[in-house]
Amino acid sequence: MQEASHFTPQQLFRKQAAGESLHPDGEDAVHRHVLTVLVENTIGALNRVANLFSQRGFNLESVTVGEARDPSQSRLTLVTTGNDRIIGQVLKQLHGLIDTLEVDDVTHEDHVERELCLVKIRCNSEERASILAVVDIFRANVVNITPDSLTFEVTGPTAKVNAFIGLLKDYDLSEVARSGRVAMRRRLAFEH
Amino acid sequence: MSSSSLSTSQQMNSQLEPSKAAAMAAPTLPTGAEILIRSMEAEGVEIVFGHPGGAVIAIYDEMHRINPSFEHVLVRHEQGGTHAAEGYAKATGKVGTVLVTSGPGATNCVTGIADAYMDSIPIVVFTGQVPTKMIGNDAFQECDTIGVTRSITKHSFLVRDVRDLAATVKKAYYIARTGRPGPVVVDLPKDILAARAPFRYPDSITIPGYSTVGKGNSGQVKKAAEMIQQAERPLFYVGGGTIISGGAEKLTSIARRANIPVTTTLHGLGSFPENDPLSVGMLGMHGTWYANQAVQNTDLLIAVGARFDDRVTGKIEAWAPHAKIIHIDIDPACISKNVPVDCPILGDVSLVLDQLDSLVEENDHPEWLAQIDAWRQECPLDFERDGALRPQEIIRAIRDRTEGEAVVVTDVGQNQMWGAQFYSYVNPRSHITSGGLGTMGFSLPAAMGAAFGLRGTGRDVVSINGDGGVMMNIQELGVAAAHGLPLKVVILNNSFLGMVRQWQELFHDERYSHTHLEPTNPDFVALAKAFGCEGLYCDDPEDIEKTLDAAWAVTDRPVVMEFKVITEEKVFPMVPAGAATDDMITAVFSPEDCA
C-alpha cells in the first residue's frame, strides 16, 4: 500500500483529476449530479439512455421524462452519482448517443429543481384534523378524501419532499409516489 | 427524417390521398426489397456476406431477378458472415455488409456485432424481422434484434415505413463509417420489404444528434507540440485509431523527425514500421519487455488513437508513473476514460497529426534511445531453437516468405500473441485480429473477408489459428474453397486450448482442467481436403520451408497447413492479468539459448 507521499507527481495529478482519494483506504469524492438531456422523442432514444447506465455501470438515482417544448423531442432529468472521472464519462457517453441532442450538467449552475410527490394516508375522521395541520406547514394540497383516507400532493425541492414524508412517518402511510426531480437553469442560455 | 422522404410525401399529399396514390402507382413502384438492393448499389456496396431465410426471402428473390452490381457470398454460418464483413472492412477500409434472416439469423450475428463494436469496425448488418403487426407476439423466428444488440451497436434502426428505407440505409452506412466507426444494425420487418414506394437515394441526410469532429483545437495542438519539444524521454503509444484514420504515414514522419521511439498496441501494429530502429514493438500484457520499460520510464506519453485498455496498462495506478500524457482521439468518451490526461486533443487523428506535423521540430534524444537499446539487448524478443517445432519459428518463416507484405489475420490465444510478436509488421492494415472482444473463431472467416476485399491485388492473406479456435468457424473453409480464394490457413496445433493452458500452468498449479483437445481434434489435413482445400502437415522445423513451398505453389484454392507444435511453449514476456507492468514475467530461457 502506498502512502500519499510515495506517489509520483504524475500519479498525484491523475488521482486528483479523477476525484480519487490520495489515501489507500480513503473513499473517492463522490458527488450527486443533476443532468438535463434532450433526445429525439422515440422509444429507441429513451431505451438507449436507460441502457447506457446499466451497460456502463453508472448509478442512476432518478429519471424523469416528458415531452419537451418541441413535441418531437423528449426532455429527461437524470440524477446520478460518481467521482469526477465517472461523471465526466456519463456526460460524454450521453453525448455520444446518436439521438441525443443536448446534455447539460446543471449541478453547479444556478438552477431550480422540483419534485412532485403524492402521499396517501389511512386515517379516520378523528385523526384528520391533526394531519391537516401538519401538511399545512408544507403547503401540501389535499387532492382526495375518503372516509378512511387522505391523499396529498406536495411539490418542491427533493429535501422538502423528504422532510414532508419524514413527518408523516408517524401516521399510517399507505402509499408514496414520487416523480423524481425535474430541473432547469434559471436563466436563458445566452444570459450570464 | 431525411429531406428526400419528406419531399416524397409532400408531393403525394399535394396530388392525391397517399393511399390512393399508392394504390394507383403500385404496379410500377419498387418493393422495399428492391429499394434495399438499389440503395446498397447506390451506396457502392461491392460485396454482401449473407444467409437467406423466411424473413428476407423477398430480398433474395429480388436479387435473383435484378442481378445487382454487388456480389453476394453465401456464408455457412451468420457469425462467419459478420467476421467476414469485419475482415473485409479492416483490410480495405470500406464498410462491410451482412444480410441475414430474423430470429436465429440475427442472434448468430451477435458475436460478430459485439466484436465489431469493441474494435471500432464499420459494418452494416441487415436483419430480417417478422411483419410489423406481429412484432411482440413471439411470432415464429421473432427476436427483439434491436433490443438484443442495443449495447453492442453504434446505432440501430427498425424500419417502420418503406418510404424511410432508402434514407435509413444511407444513414446506416454514414454512421458506421464516420467518427469512431462501428457496427449498425438495420432491422427490416417483412411487410416493409413487400410494401412499395418510390425510390430515390438521397444525396444528403441530416442526423441532428450526430456530429463528427475534424481538426483538433489549435491551442491544444500547440501546447502538445511544446510538451513534445521539451520532453527528455518522449514515447509514442499508438493504437488502431491511427490506422483507421489514415494517419500512419504522418505519425511515422513526426516520429522520425523528432527521433521519438514508438510503441504500438495490438491494433496499432503496422502503423509504424517495426523494422525501424525507433520501433520498440508492442506494449502491454504480451508486449516486449523493452516497450514496457520505455512506458514505465518515459516522461511524455503521446497516445495516438489508443484507448488505455486494461491489457495495455495492467494495474492502472502503477502504469507510466512518470509520464505526462497527451491523448489524441476522435472519441470524446475515450479521453480520460481510464487515465486522466494532461493534454487531451479531440479530433480526427489524421488531421491532428497533420497539425502537429507542421509544429514539431527536428530533435534528438540520444541518451533515451541508447537506454532503450540497452533494454532491447537485455531482453530481446526471441525463442529457443532446440530442434522442437515452435510456433514462433513458423511465423518468422512466413514473414520471410511474404517479405512482411502479407495481411495476417490471427485468431485468439497464444497464436494471436505470437502472430503479433513475430511477424514484424511494416504496413497499416496488414494485421487483423479480434483485440477487444477476443473472439475465438474470428480468424478464418475474417481472413476470407479480407481475401475477398483484396482479390486482384496480389497480396497474400494468411490466417493464423490455434487448434481450438479454428474449429469455431471451420465451415467457412468450404466457402473460401468454392470461391477459389488462395487463402493460407495456418493451424498451430498444440493439442490444447493453449492460452488457457498457459494460465493453468503458471497460475493454477498445472491443473489442466478441460483444455486438452487431442481426444476431440479432427484430422485437419483430411478435413481440409473434404472442404476442397489443399491440406499439408508438418511436425519438424526442418520441414517448415518445404511446407511453405508447397503451400505457396497453390494459387487456386485455400491451403490448410497443420503444424504440430510443442504443447509446452508459452507466450513471454507476460504481465499477469491485473498486475503492475513492472512485474512483468520474462522468458525463462537465457539469451544464449537463442541462436
Ligand SMILES: Cc1ncc(C[n+]2csc(CCOP(=O)(O)OP(=O)(O)O)c2C)c(N)n1
Ligand atoms: C469464443 C471464445 N471462447 C472462449 C475464449 C477463451 N479463450 C481465450 S484463448 C483460449 C484458448 C485458445 O486455444 P487455441 O484456439 O487452441 O489457441 P492457442 O492459445 O493454443 O494458440 C480460450 C478458450 C475466447 N477467447 N473466445
